[in-house]
Amino acid sequence: MDTDPATGLVAALDIGGTKIAGALVDGEGRIRVRSQRPTPAREDGETVMAAVEAVLADLAASPLWESAGAVGIGSAGPVDASRGTVSPVNVPGWRDYPLVERVRRAAAGRPVTLVGDGVAMTAAEHWLGAARGHANALCLVVSTGVGGGLVLNGRVHPGPTGNAGHIGHVPVDLDGEACACGGRGCVERLASGPHLARRALENGWRPGPDGDVSAVAVAAAARAGDPAAVAAFERAARALAAGIAATAALVEIDIAVVGGGVAGAGEVLFAPLRRSLGTYAALSFTRNLTVVPAATGTDAGLLGAAAAVMRADAAPDS
Known part of the structure; x- marks a missing residue:
């Protein structure tokens, strides 16, 4: 219509x-x-x-x-x-x-x-947000789960079933944990809010008096320098970077737009994400890939x- x-x-x-x-x-x-x-x-x-x-x-x-x-x-x-x-x-x-x-x-x-x-x-960001004017882009939602979508040749590309670009279920850890999707070692299992928080807890982070064990609380702890919280975000960032780099190698995107609740952590996520992307996106046609926060918010x-x-x-x- x-x-x-x-x-x-x-x-x-x-x-x-x-x-x-x-x-x-x-x-x-x-x-x-x-x-x-x-x-x-x-x-x-x-x-x-x-x-x-x-x-x-x-x-x-x-x-x-x-x-x-x-x-x-x-x-x-x-x-x-x-x-x-x-x-x-x-x-x-x-x-x-x-x-x-x-x-x-x-x-x-x-x-x-x-x-x-x-x-x-992705459609929102291409219409009104950070991907506007870009012909080839990956947009990610990093929240309770990890989702994504593609812009190719100036058009949003949903694919026949509406799932194209679903980066959350791209495997990035061959020996990783089983994912709810039925796969193993998926980006979502490493980078989603609940799994990020679980990882921080397993490695020694402890919530404050309010008992908040969300990714938002882990982000606050990471900003304060808590080593387990920082490590949890760095691990999530590496998983996202590996998925983004794989996508760039396949379809030659020039920008990755990252939104969702976990992206609200700001540089706690984006700084290690950009560093890790420099490691994973090493080919000449992926090296100049830009990563930016989403602009259309909630x-x-x-x-x-x-x-x-x-x-x-x-x-x-x-």
């Missing part, structure tokens, strides 16, 4: 393991109405869907709802855009779940476009889901 960039309005859903966010987004990328619910990730599939329907009901209560001609979804993956199904690793109640059909029904028959959350973030998923509907270069390959 092509939407008038000046006046078009679409509904957007950003579905992850922690929250389900929704918004009405206009053609200039402005969020006009928003809603959010926690994801009941450990409940059954219908309970999760009820939370999605509650977010859509909030949007439908707005007078602007009637102007929204379609729905875009960026979902934790893997997704299968060709079948309209999702099987998020961190939402076990959804396996081959017919999300597109269910959202279409809840949205009164509006057309629905589905992409993975990494592709959604709204990247919503803006990217909207872009999947509005922008032809974000539409799934047919």
